[in-house]
Amino acid sequence: MELFDVTIVGGGPAGLYSAFYSGLRNMKTKILEVQPVLGGKVNIYPEKILWDVGGQPPMQAQLFVQNLVNQANTFSPTICLNTKVEQIEKINDIFVITTNSGEVHYSKTIIVAVGGGILSPIKLEVEGAEKYEMTNLHYTILGLERFRDKKVLVSGGGNGAIDWAVELLFVAKEVVVIYRKEQLTAHESQVEKLKKHGVQIMLNAEIQSVVSNDSKTAIEKVVISQNGDTYELQVDDVLISHGYNREKSLTFADDIQPLRKDDYYLVSQGQCKTSVPGIFGAGDIISYDDKVNLLIGTFQDAVLAVNNAKKYIDPQANEYGMVSSHNEKFAEKNKELLEELFCKTETSTNSK
Ligand SMILES: Cc1cc2nc3c(=O)[nH]c(=O)nc-3n(C[C@H](O)[C@H](O)[C@H](O)COP(=O)(O)OP(=O)(O)OC[C@H]3O[C@@H](n4cnc5c(N)ncnc54)[C@H](O)[C@@H]3O)c2cc1C
CATH class of the missing domain: 3.50.50.60 (FAD/NAD(P)-binding domain)
Incomplete structure (x- = not known):
């Protein structure tokens, strides 16, 4: 012993x-x-x-x-x-x-x-989402370069999500943030940076479903529900930060x-x-x-x-x-x- x-x-x-x-x-x-x-x-x-x-x-x-x-x-x-x-x-x-x-x-x-x-990250509760985890559905950022010149949808409004959204500003072509609550809950200074860059922030919004590309290997569009309405958003990548x-x-x-x-x-x-x-x-x-x-x-x-x-x-x-x-x-x-x-x-x- x-x-x-x-x-x-x-x-x-x-x-x-x-x-x-x-x-x-x-x-x-x-x-x-x-x-x-x-x-x-x-x-x-x-x-x-x-x-x-x-x-x-x-x-x-x-x-x-x-x-x-x-x-x-x-x-x-x-x-x-x-x-x-x-x-x-x-x-x-x-x-x-x-x-x-x-x-x-x-x-x-x-x-x-x-x-x-x-x-372990809380997964996106959308049917079939798991099959895109190998391509363009992410629960963390492992290499910012991967997002260069891409349109990235970030789902989440806490510090984790908003910190990532801010980092993405330097490489991505466009960043869109959606959050299910009325207000983002992240640090004010980080939220300010997003606003300064003109990032589209959709509040009271959630991913309802995802639409895959022709080869069914990646997400091409995301269907978002917001205040009873439904929108389709074309994306290159989806980053989920819904906690752990x-x-x-x-x-x-x-x-x-x-x-x-x-x-x-x-x-x-x-x-x-x-x-x-x-x-x-x-x-x-x-x-x-x-x-x-x-x-x-x-x-x-x-x-x-x-x-x-x-x-x-x-x-x-x-x-x-x-x-x-x-x-x-x-x-x-x-x-x-x-x-x-x-x-x-x-x-x-x-x-x-
Ligand atoms: C997205 C995010 C961003 C953050 N940014 C910052 C920042 O900018 N600045 C800052 O100061 N802080 C930041 N934090 C907070 C900081 O990361 C934490 O305060 C810090 O990691 C806490 O360290 P810890 O060792 O107490 O716990 P942890 O980092 O959680 O480490 C605990 C370890 O215990 C292991 N473990 C758990 N259960 C068991 C078990 N039963 N047997 C064996 N091993 C086990 C885990 O695997 C883990 O490795 C951030 C946190 C998050 C989530």
């Missing part, structure tokens, strides 16, 4: 930063992630340019994930992909974690970082049920502690007053969760860790990085 100090359930931003910080605090760390890749729901929007992560230049989400994964690997945690945690129980002070394949993992503490659970179904996969044994909100989010008892000693939470899964689910918040949660896990294992441990970058663990790495930097500066000076 290999016993870990911390087992992190979920390899999204909260889990990845927890792994980094846990290594910094000398804890033997493991990440269990259900998907074949790390990064969590940032993988839903790989092309999006992130502007709101403190101190980071604007960068595409896929690069941000790569940076997070590299940082998480700094102290070489054990990482198990394709591993869905199904049940957590506590036996003789050790957490016993069972996965979908029947494997069992053992840990002194747990950090639950499962975000919104296992997400969430699988509440993770269960806890009866004697270690953390306090939950809405039967799902773990209610924070302060400092990312849950109501069960030894189980901590970080990122979108943890709920407290005025919580905003953003990337920056996941990092602070992760630090608190890890520091409390450390304290749980070793009550004598320094309560708040240390100013991270002053940690002596970086001394050797700093030397290497500074030498590299010095070499680069020398080479560029010599070549002038």
Whole structure:
């Protein structure tokens, strides 16, 4: 039986930063992630340019994930992909974690970082729509270039849909947005951008059916109902952003049920502690007053969760860790990085 100090359930931003910080605090760390890749729901929007992560230049989400994964690997945690945690129980002070394949993992503490659970996009409820998923019906943007000079219909009015519509403005020939409600619910500044570009926004509107092209391989027209009327719209591509179904996969044994909100989010008892000693939470899964689910918040949660896990294992441990970058663990790495930097500066000076 290999016993870990911390087992992190979920390899999204909260889990990845927890792994980094846990290594910094000398804890033997493991990440269990259900998907074949790390990064969590940032993988839903790989092309999006992130502007709101403190101190980071604007960068595409896929690069941000790569940076997070590299940082998480700094102290070489054990990482198990394709591993869905199904049940957590506590036996003789050790957490016993069972996965979908029947494997069992053992840990002194747990950090639950499962975000919104296992997400899958809510599909377009139109007969036969699924057969166009291989061609021009999309539930995410994987490569903006694909939409160059196309007429794209975006269905949805929340942040996800409107962020995509704004990105498409730079490549698509035309963007049309339809939304079933009276008002778009996305950030005002993004909605403003659409309006400035003269994007057609149809409210109180829904896709009623789709009409395929002659070869029946792709959607050619979309039939839209709006306020009792019906319209046909010629399209090249259809992008659906109707939210996500969430699988509440993770269960806890009866004697270690953390306090939950809405039967799902773990209610924070302060400092990312849950109501069960030894189980901590970080990122979108943890709920407290005025919580905003953003990337920056996941990092602070992760630090608190890890520091409390450390304290749980070793009550004598320094309560708040240390100013991270002053940690002596970086001394050797700093030397290497500074030498590299010095070499680069020398080479560029010599070549002038
Ligand atoms: C469309 C969209 C755009 C966004 N844009 C921004 C933005 O511009 N700026 C910003 O700051 N934030 C943005 N966010 C929010 C940000 O992505 C989240 O706050 C962040 O990803 C939360 O990280 P997390 O690690 O808590 O959860 P997640 O990213 O959800 O990661 C949780 C991980 O846990 C795994 N998991 C779940 N259940 C299990 C299980 N039982 N066993 C094993 N693994 C499991 C999941 O597969 C996933 O990898 C956006 C979110 C969305 C949906």
